[in-house]
Amino acid sequence: MSTRELQWFKSSYSDSSEPGDCVEVATTPATIHVRDSKNTQGPCLTIEPATWTGFVAHIIEM
Incomplete structure (x- = not known):
């Protein structure tokens, strides 16, 4: 599958203070x-x- 065919969404872990x-x-x-x-x-x-999952868990712990 090409990355153009994927359904992209903004990560809920992105910092909303810097849109x-x-x-x-x-x-x-x-x-x-x-990306x-x-x-x-x-x-x-x-x-x-x-x-x-491991990456997100590590970031949340920080």
């Missing part, structure tokens, strides 16, 4: 895709759901 500094996320059953909302044509990070 221009957002992360967008798109999910499939096997992958989580992450910079200011550069939607730029690079995209693709990770497994378990890795994303």
Whole structure:
């Protein structure tokens, strides 16, 4: 699946105090895709759901 075909949404973990500094996320059953909302044509990070869950848990603990 191309990243253009994914349904992107702003991450609920993005800081709303800086609306221009957002992360967008798109999910499939096997992958989580992450990109910079200011550069939607730029690079995209693709990770497994378990890795994303661990990352989010770590950020919340900070």
